[in-house]
């Protein structure tokens with residue numbers, strides 16, 4: 001058999017069945033952390049580790065055009081997003097997202113989301129039971145829309161949050177969750193495209209400098225304004241992943257429940273420990289399983305070859321649980337982030353490399369800022385965790401505690417110290 005065409009058996013069914021465990025389980029058996037496989041009919045090379053991150057993010061090796069399957073574009077990302085661009089087109093589109101790295105914008109989003117949290121939580125105290133996964137979506141939706149300049153009635157927050165959550169929940173399945181996600185995308189894109197057109201024609205106002213305002217004026221590499229549909233896609237690529245921080249908020253509650261010894265330092269407002277705790281949540285819990293690109297030319301990595309056009313996968317979940325990097329990867333131990341500085345390409349829940357020059361997530365600072373604020377609020381909130389199924393199935397992508405994290409008897413603390421964030 002030709003070395004470039006092996007293996008002949010396609011791994012797609014195994015991936016669908018095993019989810020997060022599929023790639024890490026196979027790469028664990030390869031000391032060089034490289035594997036040849038076949039996915040969606042294409043020869044595929046899977047890699048892992050900080051050096052592999054640099055190989056993957058070098059555009060001379062791996063490009064993004066044509067890498068994301070349509071079912072993922074039709075739900076999670078939309079058609080024509082920044083994720084699929086290369087070279088100059090990517091650089092110019094990414095300019096719209098780079099201000100999201102600025103500390104003042106991060107602080108602004110945290111302020112809006114904590115405002116929404118502080119407004120919503122008193123209503124939870126009146127409920128017999130609160131499912132955190134369902135309750136946190138409207139909080140994030142209200143906060144991010146207000147921050148981004150997108151008008152949203154409080155009454156609409158719940159249905160908008162449901163649609164935004166559906167986009168994330170339905171990208172990796174072809175069952176009913178997938179079709180719910182496609183319908184949600186249709187509704188959201190129509191609404192946001194109309195909003196962009198209204199802002200451009202003066203029928204609606206966008207606060208100066210807001211995400212909506214900048215996007216309505218953003219020009220692509222050819223000098224033209226984004227068409228309204230693509231503008232809606234990119235607007236959703238800001239608000240949808242912000243609402244996805246709810247997954248990590250639920251994982252935070254899960255961690256505080258399983259390892260309550262961390263609660264006191266968060267409650268006390270220990271900012272260094274809170275930052276370490278949030279990194280550990282992003283490292284430990286499963287979210288993005290892997291990233292994919294296409295080989296820009298015939299490539300070889302650590303002795304394994306892949307032809308031009310083949311798939312290259314970066315094993316995100318596996319790298320965040322690699323024993324060589326983390327020592328005790330399946331222990332939840334925030335202290336590891338205080339014991340030694342972690343290198344840029346070691347912790348990669350939101351991609352690797354430099355967000356300014358590559359595809360790394362421009363929302364990582366926003367995610368960290370939001371989680372720091374929400375982790376402290378969750379640590380200070382008083383509630384009971386009744387009997388429920390808190391199992392996190394690795395075969396489901398994206399996954400979460402099966403119960404969604406049910407809380408009863410929610411009480412806001414009478415004398416909360418000043419909150420972080």
Ligand code: HEM
Nearest residue numbers: 082083238241242244245288350351359360361363366367
């Ligand atoms: C739940 C939290 C989040 C997770 C797990 C996450 C994860 C990721 C990952 C894995 C990538 C792909 C990196 C690559 O292709 O190399 C990415 C890209 C991206 N993320 Fe995030 N993200 C999160 C939050 C955010 C937030 C809050 C925003 C914006 C407000 C954001 C906006 C983006 C954009 C625009 C890209 C595409 C960047 C590019 O292709 O250049 N993300 N994210």
